[in-house]
Amino acid sequence: MIFSSLLFLFWFIPIFFTVYYLVPQRYKNPVLFIFSVIFYGFGEPKYLLLIFLSITVNYFAGILMDKTSENKALRTTVFVLCIVFDIGMLMFFKYINFFIENINALTGLKLSAVNITLPLGISFYTFQIMSYVIDLYRGKTVAQKSILKLGTYLIMFPQLIAGPIVVYSRVSDALDERRIKPEEIEEGVRIFIIGLASKVLLANNIGMLWEELKTVGYGNISTLLAWLGALSFTLQIYFDFNGYSLMAIGIGKMLGFEFPLNFDLPYTSASVTEFWRRWHITLSSWFREYVYIPLGGNRKGRLRTYINLFIVWFLTGFWHGAGWNFILWGLYFFVLLSLEKLFLKNILIKSRIFARLYTGIAVIVSWVIFAITDMGDILKYIGRMFSINTGNDIVYYLGNYAVVMAIGCAVSLGYVKKLYDKVNNRYIKMAAGVILFVISVAYLADEGYNPFLYFRF
Amino acid sequence: MKGKKLSGNIKSCPTAAILFGFTVVMLILYLALPQTEFSDAENRYLTQRPRFNLAGIKDGSYMESFDNYTKEQLPFREFFVKLKAVSEMILLKKENNNIVLGKDGYMFEKLFSPGKRLEKNEECIKKFTEDNDREIYLLIAPNSFEILKEKVPEGLPRIDEKKYIDGFYSDLSSKENLHTIDVYDELRTGSKAGKQVFYKTDHHWTTFGAYLSYGKICESMGIEKEEYTDHKVNLVNDFYGTYQAKYKSPFAVPDTIEYYDIKIEDYVINGTEEHKGLYDMEKTEIYDKYAMFLWGNYGISEIISEKTSTKDELIVIKDSYANCLIPFLTGNFRRIVIIDPRYYGGSLKELMEKEKGTPVLILYNFSNFNEDSNIYKILK
Structure with a gap:
């Protein structure tokens, strides 16, 4: 099930929240667990087993590590086996066919592809559960004695399929006990609506342009349309991804959980370094906390720092999908971040306008690499952007998308938020919420285009 | 709480x-x-x-x-769907659900590039021509955005249908028993003269558009065109078509369907359902009013006309564009067998053997010919 569906809004929400709010505290986790199973099972019933398996293995690994705290070698063995299992699952279900394809291409072998589809959300929940065992191993958290609580943490529907990546230690207390305050519910609903509107009204609406260029053919579009198209995907991915995160954070609040912020106006950044501090924050912190710093971070000399950066960005790219374009996308950022570290940041500091322009172009180009899976097509598209191609197609598309993209730009650059924060009248805020919700329902009622972009993550 | x-x-x-x-x-x-x-x-x-x-x-x-x-x-x-349509208008969008609103209330579909089926369907027609030793007439009708170019919003990319139709026709020019019928100029001229050849809210051509094309068919077949000016024309008002069904504009301008009083002896659908007329007047009461022509689309149907002076027969293999054109052909043929491959379950090969020598008219609109996955059935 996805949040941006009538099924979720008008069936899941009323039934689930009625039950959840009515049952006493001690039943809240079981209720959340059961409804999360239904939520996930609605789309991918067969892969429920995989989550259950992941919960069971990591739970017992935790218990074992707790019991073997005296015996370091045994404890480490359990830990390593558990991590091998977690990463192994992810590797197998997400990357096996990618590896097979490339081995075939490289060696001329004819290994046949494995018939599996990517289990929804596996990249997110694997990273979440790994945060538990790693923190446990490092003594930063204590073992969860209740399999139900650990299970609830992992399968909890708000952030299950598209993040944010909530590390275990952040919510471990709330799993034991959480107070649900009406003010928090109100805040949660507001955040949810903003997320829903981001996804349904902006992402879907703007993304149609990018989608359409695929059928028009990249070879047929003018330079201006190529830029407009790339900008449309830039806005789409932000509103889509941030929309999901906001919906998750909002629902979390309604449930009594405090999830971390995932996007902090990334398009206002004045460098790529800053962009990555503001974009998909929970993923970059995960890599920093569990890969970059354990590798030594920047404390082992210049060369090691860049090697570590390379590893992290290779992995970041690869995490986004089993395709070369995602690896290229990650390494593209490795190069830019390294350049900024080396000398570029000193130049960027001098002119904010230049810095914003450079960052904007760098990010827009990165999304082209991200969005197009075929290498030849990426080159074709970027070629279209950086050469002169005339044509009047821009007239139609600008006419069609100017207003909605202008709104998108204003929102993504933070102007709308500033305006919203200035409003003190709660009735106006309430009316805004209700109106946005109703219009979102209208777009879902007549949806032409409502994709789920993270099926590759 | x-x-x-x-x-x-x-x-x-x-x-x-x-x-x-x-x-x-x-x-x-x-x-x-x-x-x-x-x-x-x-x-x-x-x-x-x-x-x-x-x-x-x-x-x-x-x-x-x-x-x-x-x-x-x-x-x-309904309320929510209308609300979305209005919201799209406020955002100054020229399209909704992939239907584009052009000038004068004309709506258009978007078609950018040849579909996966186009080549396959062309091959089917070639093969059919080779397999069947008889006169075959082929009419691929351009769609409204091709004929009414001036009414399409500026800059909207669209496939050059004329180029594809011309190219296909010239590929087939070596086949002696095949006669291609080009209605492009006829429709363009008609439209430029201020006549409505396509509906504003529907993907079909109007009865007048079909009549112009009927003229070109007669020319190609070497038969005499019946003048329908002496027939009484009837009107069905408030027709909202397939484009509007998707666009859902609260301000759409309805179309008017014209149909002529054309009497026939008998019309049999799928060998069982018998009617004494070409039009299903009950359909004029529902949304899909175009379905009144020939009572809708069926796998196989047969018209016996009132034209007792001739024994000529014709097989029409078609999509729904033909439905408002076939009535005109009843003035030239005593018997017309109509096949819509989308709904036909029988063997066309067998039918062709039974109907030895009967000429065939293949009539499709380009957009459908570009995508239809049933045309291969003409070889089965």
Whole structure:
């Protein structure tokens, strides 16, 4: 099930929240667990087993590590086996066919592809559960004695399929006990609506342009349309991804959980370094906390720092999908971040306008690499952007998308938020919420285009 | 939210209370309101709430139909759909659900590039021509955005249909028994003279557009064109077509369907259903009024005309563009067999053997010819 569906809004929400709010505290986790199973099972019933398996293995690994705290070698063995299992699952279900394809291409072998589809959300929940065992191993958290609580943490529907990546230690207390305050519910609903509107009204609406260029053919579009198209995907991915995160954070609040912020106006950044501090924050912190710093971070000399950066960005790219374009996308950022570290940041500091322009172009180009899976097509598209191609197609598309993209730009650059924060009248805020919700329902009622972009993550 | 301090709590979360109430009411309405079975406007059956069943849960079909059910049976769906259309207008969008609004209320579909089926379908026609030793006439009709170029919004990319039709026709020029019929100029001239050759809200050509094309068919077949000016023309008003069904504009300008009083002896659909006329007047009362022509689309049907002075027969293999054109042909043929491969389950090969020598007219509109996955059946 996805949040941006009538099924979720008008069936899941009323039934689930009625039950959840009515049952006493001690039943809240079981209720959340059961409804999360239904939520996930609605789309991918067969892969429920995989989550259950992941919960069971990591739970017992935790218990074992707790019991073997005296015996370091045994404890480490359990830990390593558990991590091998977690990463192994992810590797197998997400990357096996990618590896097979490339081995075939490289060696001329004819290994046949494995018939599996990517289990929804596996990249997110694997990273979440790994945060538990790693923190446990490092003594930063204590073992969860209740399999139900650990299970609830992992399968909890708000952030299950598209993040944010909530590390275990952040919510471990709330799993034991959480107070649900009406003010928090109100805040949660507001955040949810903003997320829903981001996804349904902006992402879907703007993304149609990018989608359409695929059928028009990249070879047929003018330079201006190529830029407009790339900008449309830039806005789409932000509103889509941030929309999901906001919906998750909002629902979390309604449930009594405090999830971390995932996007902090990334398009206002004045460098790529800053962009990555503001974009998909929970993923970059995960890599920093569990890969970059354990590798030594920047404390082992210049060369090691860049090697570590390379590893992290290779992995970041690869995490986004089993395709070369995602690896290229990650390494593209490795190069830019390294350049900024080396000398570029000193130049960027001098002119904010230049810095914003450079960052904007760098990010827009990165999304082209991200969005197009075929290498030849990426080159074709970027070629279209950086050469002169005339044509009047821009007239139609600008006419069609100017207003909605202008709104998108204003929102993504933070102007709308500033305006919203200035409003003190709660009735106006309430009316805004209700109106946005109703219009979102209208777009879902007549949806032409409502994709789920993270099926590759 | 429940409990003793309920009212105090609600005051601290008014938006949550309103919207939660809204979702509960919607859920109750889903359960309480009678379900719509058939949507006239969309011309399709709507998904009903599926029965809970384990097999369906196992293979996921239960969840899928449930998801569709929530979309198609949404309470106040019409209201929400209109609200979206209005919102798109406020955003100055020129399109909704892939239908583009052009000048003078004309709506157009978007077609950018040749579809996957185009080449296959062309091959089918070639093969059919080689297999069948008889006169074959082929008419691929251009669509409205090709003929009414000037009314399409500036800059909208579109496939050059004329180029593809011309190219295909010239590929076929070596086949002696095949006669291609080019109606492009006829429709362009007609339209430039101020006549309406395509509907504004529907993908079909108008009866007049079909009549112009009928003239070109007569020319190609070497038969005498019947002048229909002496027939009485009837009008069906307030026709909203397939484009409007998708665009859903609250301000769409309705079309008017014209049809001529053309009498026939007999019209038999699928060998069983018999009618004494070419038009189903009951369809003029429903949304899809175009379906009045030939009573709709059927696998096989047969017209016996009143033209007793001739024994000429014709087989028409077609899509729905032919439905408003075939009435004109009853003035030239005593018997017309009509095949719509989309709905035809029988063997066309056998039929062709039975109807030895009878000429064939193949009539498709380009957009459909570009995508239709049933044309291969003409070889089976």
